[in-house]
Amino acid sequence: MPRIDRFDILLIAGLLFTLAGLGLLMHHGRAQQGSERGTALERAMEERLAAQARLAFLTDLYQPVEDLRKEGKNQQALLALEEIARDYPGEAHGLILRGAILLELGLLERAVDSYVEAVRFNGEYVDDRSPLSRRTEIRQLVDEGLTRLRTRLEAQGDNPSLLETLKKVYYLQSRLAGGCE
Template identity: 50%
Template structure:
């Protein structure tokens, strides 16, 4: 095995490389990079969340401008386009629900809010910058009175029963229930 000088040098270099690799692994393992990597992931999640909020602001800013001008129909058309472009984004449904509620279309507003909350529960979180908890609570209170009363007067009406289920879904989510 160690017959000549070449073999001795080769085996010595191999042992040196293995020792250096072991030392490198030991020094990197003990530095606590596992905690730093976990901190990095938390920071990445926070940065992604903030970037999402910025994106929502830029995407739905024109819709908010139209709302402020009182152009609710135009805002709804723009929202419809955005909802089709970004189907997994809940913010469009929430704004749509707010506009429909302002226009007096309570059943449709409830359906929009329900869809938005199903897509993203942050709209119920009081600490979230996206929170619409107060608006949703008001909608639920109004829906229970209006839709609940109409559903009780017309027990066979399936569309009213479906709207009441949506109101109750929002109510349960406000109470802390999950899907």
């Protein structure tokens, strides 16, 4: 049997320290990975709860406007939206509702302006997976807008305001196709 000298003892001790260090690192990494999973799960739950709370809040806040729309009282609904907008300026859901009402009133250009402003504030309105999605409604607006605006442009020539509205319709079309700002 070979003799073990100091150098061999140092090598064996170094090897044992290295193995112990690796074991500690692996244990610490697993513990940290578990806590990261827990944190990610908590974050996902918080985001989902916040989204549900926001949806409930918006539904409750804008219910009087929706009721007026159902009754065909679009002018009163627009007034109610203006009152809400004083407390919540630039809130995208109000802009979407305003656009829908303006479209019902036959004011295509103003409706397009409102929808564009809403989508710029909050892209969830063109996202199929969002509970706030108004994708179908926006697609119908784009289809109607393209048809009507092109026809009017052919009849009137280069009308700057119609061209600007047409650009906004193209913007909505690109957002529906997955384009970003």
